[in-house]
Amino acid sequence: MALSIKKALTLTVLAATVVTSGFSQASPTSIADVQKGAESMAEALASALPFNSTLGLNWSDAYIGQFIGIPPHFGVGLSAGATSVKSDEMKVLLDKLGVDTQDLPEILPLPAGILEARIGGFILPFDIGLKAGFITGDMGKAIEDTSGGLKLDYILVGGDFRYNLIKGNLLLPRVSLGVGVNYMKGSLGTTLSGGQSFSYNNYNNYYINTSAPELGLSWETTTIDLKAQVSKSLLIFTPYAGLGASYGMSKAGYYVKSEITTTGGSIDDIKNALTQAGITPPDISATEMSSYFDNNGWAFRAFGGLSLNILVLKLDLTGLYNFSDGSYGGTLGVRFQL
Structure with missing residues (x-):
């Protein structure tokens, strides 16, 4: 994906998060609290991650038509957008990792920039869509200067199959049912100067010590997506609406990369x-x-x-609402479509 797109999406996150936050080297924090914070964050993201993975392929046409025909029906395009996520549980974990989050907003954006393609079916009235997008870690000097070295990594791939139930005519809209699979993975992190220590105290005082660690949050989900969509072409406009349900198999947590040493016992002693x-x-x-x-x-x-709709060019504006946790999202896309 072009660097300008990656910059725009990354700056959206930076402006809302780490630009307003500082990183501190506090006294040793309890590793038990860190673990509890990671578990709570994973629970909080259980519905946010599947929701984010459904960005892309939300084309206005509920069904694009058959590939075999004159003209053949297919399309390619690009969309960009974000979904929101509440930062409460992220704040707890970031605090324990040594991040000053007092200015962190309550709502954070999870961005996406996606390349999309869709092809019409053969004989039966269906179409198939594919999508892929990524934001990679080193975003250039401008991004590094703005973020203080923050790295954002994000990848999203997926596809769907939609079957046309109602073809639509002068009076009736088009209606389709679809099923899809998505995979999404992301992380947000930075490098601290100095060191950071994590402790656990029972009858022994155990310490896990790091030096200039790279630390951050990381998440991953695989989803099965079901959706129903209705659309109606009106001159140069196509309004559309739909409902969807996504089941996500997700995991989330944190990472601290550094030369790690321990005091009070070995790594195995601490884990035991x-x-x-x-x-x-x-x-x-x-x-x-x-x-x-x-x-x-x-x-x-x-x-x-x-x-x-302007001849073979279509400009899409999509809004999304997550009933599961009250979060929301939106995308803007442009595509060539026959």
Whole structure:
């Protein structure tokens, strides 16, 4: 994806988050609190991640027609947008990792920039769509200067199959039912100067010590998506609306990458002490500490919008609402379509 698109999407996140936040080197924080914060964040993102993975392929036409014909029906395009997520549980975990979040807004955007393609069916009235998008870590010097070295990584791939129930005519709209699969993965992190320590105290005082660590949040989801859509062409406009349900198999957590040393005991001693206390221990090696928690869940959404149709060019504006947690989103897309 072009650097300008990656810059625009990354700056959206930076302006809303880390630009207003500082990173501190506080006294050692409890590793038990870090683990609880990671588990809570995974629960909070259980519906937000499947919702975000449904960005893209929300074309105005409920069905684009058959590929075999004159003209053959297909299209390619690009869309960009974001969904919102509440930052409460993220703040808790970021605080424990050493991030000053007092100015972090309550609502954060999860961005996406997506290349899309759709092709009409053969004989039967269906169409198939594919999408892929990414934002990669090193965004150029302008991004690094603005963010203080923040890195944003994001990838989204997916596809859907839609079957046309009502072809539509002068009076009736087009109606389709669809099923799709999406995979989305992302992370947001930075590097701290100095060190950061994590502690666990029972009858021994254990410490996990890092030096200039790279730390951040990370998430991943695979979703099965079901949707129904209705659309109606009106001169150069096509309004559309739909309902969707996504089941996400997700995990979320944190990572701390650094040369890691311990005091008070070995890595195994610390992990055993946490396990005996009923606390899920993080994965710890000589170069990384991380922990991820699985959380599956449904996200139910409404979506709709309007496209402006100029010959073979279509400009789409889509809004989305997540019934599961009250979050929302939107995309703007442009495509060539026959």
